[in-house]
Amino acid sequence: MLTPARGLEYPQARVFVGVWEPVVPTKPVVKGRERVAAVRDLAAPKTRLLPGQGEQLSLEHVACCVCGQDDAVPIAVGEDFEYHTSADTFLAMRCRACDLIYLSPRPALSEFGRIYPPTYHAFDFSAKRFGLAFWVRRRLEASRLLWACRHLRAGSRIVDVGCGDGFHLDILREFGEPSWKLEGIDADERAASATERRGFRVHRGFAEETALDGGGVDVAFLIQTIEHVSDPPGVLRGIHAMLRPGGRLVIVTDNSDSVDQWIFGGRHWGGYHFPRHWNLFNPRTLRKLSNKTGFRVRSLGTLVSPVNWVYSIRNLLEDYSAPRWLVEQFSLSSAPSLAAFTALDVILQASGRGALMRAVLERS
Amino acid sequence: MNGPDHLPVAIIGGGLAGLTAAAALARHNVPFALYEAGPHIAGLARTFVDDEGFSHDFGAHFITNRLAAAIGASSRCRDVSRYGEVVWLRGRAIGYPFGLMREPRFFASALAGRMSPSRESEIRTAAQWFCRRFGTRLASEVAIPLIEAWSGTCADDLAASAADPLPTSIAHTLLLKLAEGLTGRSIAVGYCRSQPETVHVRHVYPIGGVGVLCARLAEEIGDRVRLNSPVESILVEDGRAVAVRVGGQEQAVRAVVSTAPLPVLAKLVRGTLALAPLARFKYRAMVFVNMRFAGRGLLPDVVVWTPEKRYSFFRLTEAPGAIPWLAPEGKTSITVDLGCQVGDSIWNATDDALEQTCLEQLADFIPDAKGRYLGCRVLRTSIAYPIFHREYEADRRHFAATTGVDGLVSVGRNGEFAHILMEDVYWRTLERIQPLLRSA
Numbered sequence: 001m002l003t004p005a006r007g008l009e010y011p012q013a014r015v016f017v018g019v020w021e022p023v024v025p026t027k028p029v030v031k032g033r034e035r036v037a038a039v040r041d042l043a044a045p046k047t048r049l050l051p052g053q054g055e056q057l058s059l060e061h062v063a064c065c066v067c068g069q070d071d072a073v074p075i076a077v078g079e080d081f082e083y084h085t086s087a088d089t090f091l092a093m094r095c096r097a098c099d100l101i102y103l104s105p106r107p108a109l110s111e112f113g114r115i116y117p118p119t120y121h122a123f124d125f126s127a128k129r130f131g132l133a134f135w136v137r138r139r140l141e142a143s144r145l146l147w148a149c150r151h152l153r154a155g156s157r158i159v160d161v162g163c164g165d166g167f168h169l170d171i172l173r174e175f176g177e178p179s180w181k182l183e184g185i186d187a188d189e190r191a192a193s194a195t196e197r198r199g200f201r202v203h204r205g206f207a208e209e210t211a212l213d214g215g216g217v218d219v220a221f222l223i224q225t226i227e228h229v230s231d232p233p234g235v236l237r238g239i240h241a242m243l244r245p246g247g248r249l250v251i252v253t254d255n256s257d258s259v260d261q262w263i264f265g266g267r268h269w270g271g272y273h274f275p276r277h278w279n280l281f282n283p284r285t286l287r288k289l290s291n292k293t294g295f296r297v298r299s300l301g302t303l304v305s306p307v308n309w310v311y312s313i314r315n316l317l318e319d320y321s322a323p324r325w326l327v328e329q330f331s332l333s334s335a336p337s338l339a340a341f342t343a344l345d346v347i348l349q350a351s352g353r354g355a356l357m358r359a360v361l362e363r364s
Numbered sequence: 365m366n367g368p369d370h371l372p373v374a375i376i377g378g379g380l381a382g383l384t385a386a387a388a389l390a391r392h393n394v395p396f397a398l399y400e401a402g403p404h405i406a407g408l409a410r411t412f413v414d415d416e417g418f419s420h421d422f423g424a425h426f427i428t429n430r431l432a433a434a435i436g437a438s439s440r441c442r443d444v445s446r447y448g449e450v451v452w453l454r455g456r457a458i459g460y461p462f463g464l465m466r467e468p469r470f471f472a473s474a475l476a477g478r479m480s481p482s483r484e485s486e487i488r489t490a491a492q493w494f495c496r497r498f499g500t501r502l503a504s505e506v507a508i509p510l511i512e513a514w515s516g517t518c519a520d521d522l523a524a525s526a527a528d529p530l531p532t533s534i535a536h537t538l539l540l541k542l543a544e545g546l547t548g549r550s551i552a553v554g555y556c557r558s559q560p561e562t563v564h565v566r567h568v569y570p571i572g573g574v575g576v577l578c579a580r581l582a583e584e585i586g587d588r589v590r591l592n593s594p595v596e597s598i599l600v601e602d603g604r605a606v607a608v609r610v611g612g613q614e615q616a617v618r619a620v621v622s623t624a625p626l627p628v629l630a631k632l633v634r635g636t637l638a639l640a641p642l643a644r645f646k647y648r649a650m651v652f653v654n655m656r657f658a659g660r661g662l663l664p665d666v667v668v669w670t671p672e673k674r675y676s677f678f679r680l681t682e683a684p685g686a687i688p689w690l691a692p693e694g695k696t697s698i699t700v701d702l703g704c705q706v707g708d709s710i711w712n713a714t715d716d717a718l719e720q721t722c723l724e725q726l727a728d729f730i731p732d733a734k735g736r737y738l739g740c741r742v743l744r745t746s747i748a749y750p751i752f753h754r755e756y757e758a759d760r761r762h763f764a765a766t767t768g769v770d771g772l773v774s775v776g777r778n779g780e781f782a783h784i785l786m787e788d789v790y791w792r793t794l795e796r797i798q799p800l801l802r803s804a
Contacts, residue, residue, distance in 0.1 A: 089429050
């Protein structure tokens with residue numbers, strides 16, 4: 001089973017000089033862990049950069065965005081195994097106060113054009129290319145989206161924050177109530193245009209800066225996006241402001257309490273996605289963040305996903321220069337590995353430790 | 365407890381520890397001033413590059429990919445292809461640590477030592493600790509001669525804490541060594557106590573020498589380093605550090621972060637006797653003779669320990685064996701470590717005399733050493749390693765817990781008076797200055 005493919009907002013390069021987290025203005029930047037993963041399959045493999053090759057990334061040290069403390073221990077040291085966008089090595093830090101895992105030092109916002117290279121953007125998760133896998137994912141995603149919208153009445157307003165190319169809105173239109181008002185928010189012009197071409201209304205901008213006209217939102221989605229943004233509390237506050245009282249926010253993100261993280265967490269875990277995943281949550285830290293930003297947690301559980309399993313093994317093989325044919329057995333176009341790790345994650349999910357986490361929050 | 369938030373934190377010393385503290389304070393917008401007595405930053409982590417393309421550091425440094433990443437200097441570092449140590453005994457090289465255990469006489473002795481009825485609580489000295497841990501043969505032939513050369517002190521006079529146990533268990537070390545063999549990566553085993561050692565933590569080294577790390581940290585703090593500015597005194601009132609005197613001027617401070625050697629710190633502090641015992645603490649002086657040779661791989665491994673007393677040195681390091689970019693192609697450098705005391709015959713020896721002595725003794729390891737010899741550079745430091753003498757062991761333990769003065773933090777290898785390596789200096793400094801970040 002696969003989690004949703006998401007559009008990718010190509011981040012706008014902005015320079016914040018001398019800003020010390022967690023006060024950096026918020027911005028959802030990139031969409032789509034799954035989509036991102038698929039992009040990797042399509043991109044031609046690049047060679048590892050050696051030190052001195054390419055410009056050095058501009059890096060910034062940050063504090064924990066959940067509790068504000070700057071007291072963390074390094075738990076993983078890794079590289080950009082997937083894109084080799086720089087010769088840097090990165091640290092995943094675990095906050096001693098609250099357990100959040102975060103990247104520090106991390107690339108400056110001005111480096112987005114580099115860490116999300118053009119090949120990253122070139123994703124085409126289409127029926128044509130992925131065939132059966134596309135339709136399986138679409139069906140699965142439809143059931144998950146509709147589950148989150150099952151309480152909605154006719155005429156409800158639904159916003160997909162960071163809508164990308166409108167993949168999820170399209171599913172809601174096909175499988176949901178015809179009376180629902182579906183809108184997207186995206187800061188990337190290309191993504192917004194793509195969604196508009198599908199016939200949806202799109203608000204251009206960042207969640208925390210976008211004011212929606214005419215009535216509150218009933219449900220907002222933030223699917224596999226929160227791990228990419230520079231200031232998760234800011235994004236959640238922005239969404240809080242656009243929801244009606246009692247409105248809900250559905251967050252889907254990697255689960256850092258998962259078994260795959262436990263096994264591969266020293267370096268190769270797919271969830272790190274060095275250096276593009278900046279904050280990785282577990283149920284406790286996501287709950288804390290939710291409470292801090294004015295939400296009440298209605299439900300918080302895990303979902304099945306084989307993707308981090310597959311990419312953890314791929315990263316390990318890549319790191320140790322395994323033969324190409326072997327590396328390619330672990331990708332989103334490799335049905336056997338996807339099937340095997342889906343089966344494994346189904347078992348883990350039964351014990352509450354699935355690879356993904358889903359939270360349904362309510363504006364209190 | 366620290367002073368008012370608007371006052372700066374005074375940092376004494378611009379080495380790795382001082383710069384780490386300064387960079388962390390800068391990130392939190394905590395006002396600070398960094399005073400460096402000398403004309404350069406980096407202290408013992410400084411690199412000298414000569415006209416021929418050789419990089420010379422003060423002795424051997426151990427830098428991991430984790431430290432390089434934490435500082436943000438990883439793209440300026442390369443993987444170290446391999447790193448190994450041997451012990452030179454009776455004219456042959458024996459692998460450290462496992463090669464030693466394959467020697468029947470050492471193995472039998474170690475086994476007997478482990479099974480001896482003496483209890484841990486009865487162990488007072490480093491000599492006792494080594495005998496208990498390694499057995500008398502290995503202790504007397506290797507461990508004790510090395511620690512005595514290193515510290516310049518009889519092992520019976522050294523506290524057991526000087527024995528410096530490996531930070532990880534034997535089983536874990538074996539596992540990491542096995543992983544090293546399987547992966548072909550140079551895994552850092554025994555070079556960090558403050559963070560876990562794992563198969564993913566590996567030796568790396570900056571392309572431009574170890575000084576690159578400090579240069580990277582200095583980028584974060586800009587022009588707030590005051591060179592040639594020795595702190596003359598630290599003023600303490602009611603048990604709290606309140607000011608420093610620099611260049612005859614008194615500067616009120618919120619707190620003081622010192623990297624100074626402890627006898628120096630004891631002399632700097634005014635207004636309390638809390639640090640008086642530190643005046644007795646001693647450091648081992650070292651002379652490093654960086655010798656240049658034609659050829660590569662002249663020594664049996666990167667580090668060669670020489671416990672036999674016939675050698676003036678106790679350690680030889682051929683860093684280009686692991687870090688090729690420290691020497692031009694086809695050439696190598698060997699660092700010869702000579703323990704000494706300030707003012708003794710080794711400390712006062714001319715460079716020519718040191719060169720001659722080293723060359724003659726190196727002939728045991730490199731028969732044609734004189735023919736390959738290209739020249740040398742001699743570096744001296746009076747504060748290479750802390751000496752854990754029994755006479756002040758109680759004071760050392762007390763100091764390890766607290767300086768005894770509010771608002772005075774002592775960090776770094778000299779400031780902590782501890783056998784800590786580069787990565788420990790970084791993480792421990794961050795940990796020790798946490799209170800200064802939190803209350804900001």
